[in-house]
Amino acid sequence: MTILILLRGNCGLSKCISVYMVAMATSDLLAIIIIAVVYRILNYYFPLSFLSHTPVCLFIVYMTTITLDLSVWFTVSFTFDRFVMICCQEFKRKHCTKRTAITLLIIVSALILLKNIPVLFAYEPEKIIQNVQWGCKTSATFLASPLGMTFVWFYSASVAWIPFLLIFVFNSLTVCRIFVANRTRIGLQGHRNGNQSNSVGENRRKSVILLFSVSISFIVLWLTYSLCLAITRVSHPNYYRGDFANPEYIATETGNILKLLSCFLNPCIYAATQNKFREALLNVMKLIWKKPSEYVKKNKQSV
Template sequence: MRIGDVIYFFNDFRPYYDRVLAVIGVLANVVAIVTLTRGRCGLSKGVTWYLVAMAGVDLLVVVFQVVLQRGFYFHYTPECNIIDTMGYMSVACSVWLTVAFTLDRTVTICFEKLKSRYCTEKSAAIVIAVVSVLSVLTNIPWYFMYQSYFCMISYEFKTYLGWQIFDWGQRILTPVVPFMLILLLNAVTVRHILMASVVRRKLRGQRDGEGKDDPEMKNRRRSIILLFTISASFILLWMTQVVILAVQRITGQYIGMFSYYVVGDNLGTMLQLFSSCTNMFIYAVTQRKFREEMINTVKCPFTAIQTCIKP
């Protein structure tokens, strides 16, 4: 198959993918927010804060980058300036909140002394606020990327050293640095879990394969599963984007009209956008109480309608 045929396939397939993704993304994140804010999922308040914030920002990603950027075509400023800038802000916030959540769970699992001070509802609220403000401030320059009146990238953005440094810095901050941090934090967590398991088995005088009824390990299991599934989803869905970005920046070969880079970039973007609607399904698979509450949340509107129409 020729590269041109593959590119044409992506161009034909993308509108259908975007429509399905928009519907699933909006519904999934709204259901996740409503379910989590009810506070009946058996999660700590700090974890709930993180998950609600992540769902809210993922909803913004779907609205700005899927529905508005890819679903409509804006030809004049400031519409495209505002929409593109909000899209960059929401993606950056989503990525760094994932890092913040990973750090919170790593501290909870690996650092008992720090846990009582850092892994609290107040700390979660502060971290979420700081990440949100920084994501907004660091992405404001994107607003000035286009020429006046038309949604065309300005000559200055392509040629000025300051803009090139900004572009490089943004690509490194989102998603390369978060990608590496999540890998590092998960490596620390895995190492701690393995070492703690060996120590606990020795202390309890058990052989390998025993100790399945250890209550402490059972209490940690839910937190560990949630952390690893969210991290694995992020890493897998962002990996193509990170690899393509690294190759482009290192080799200096950017996307041409008929190039393997355009295929990789399209695929990476599709997977990256898909990551904005996967968390609710991860919660439903890994958290029994969330699954039960989610079903109740979905049933609520139908129950209310049924109550209203009853004579």
């Protein structure tokens, strides 16, 4: 529903912002379906189903890494776009356009698809029953190889540490720029009527609120996972798994829950920060409720 509302373009946002929001909503939806539903639930409760065949299992694992990367780097791309819009006045005319946004998202998606190809070689069949490969587990040979260790560290950095740092830096620079601009604007408008409507300023204020809401929620919800990932990569290069009494395992799984929660939270942020998005959402809900109500009312009259 969020994706459909954003595609209609009636939320009072620029086309450039709408493109990034649609991309983030789509990647979040894919992450929920593939990671939360397929990987975490269906694989667990149906261990010998079609999903447990090794080729299918490998594809699911590959898609989990891709969807997670897309969700993260689409958020970074959106943060960078707003940074350029506010802080780079000369460059924003070329960058902050719908065409540039679509091109950038396509390039990011292609790079993520290529970057995660080694995941397909990092797993091996968990067991073989009647010449049929079932399940998939991390390959000790791959992890022990220099290529495998390099990929593990590179993946950890690219999915958590680098995006975390970039979002923090871009937002810090954006806040500084807004602070300086507000002081300058107040000085220039000292003798003007403060009640004059300023549609440009209002739109910028909404986009800034949206930016900070998405970025802060990302930082807060990914903080636990990023810290645990740093600790486990340093103290346990080969990682650990399945020790439910291990505090590091508990903390890491808590971080996994929180990072998936960020995918659920973004649509709530849209609704909380954008008035027109809430109006469009209410109109859709009314339409959904109206049709069954008319059908029931019509049947009662016929009876």
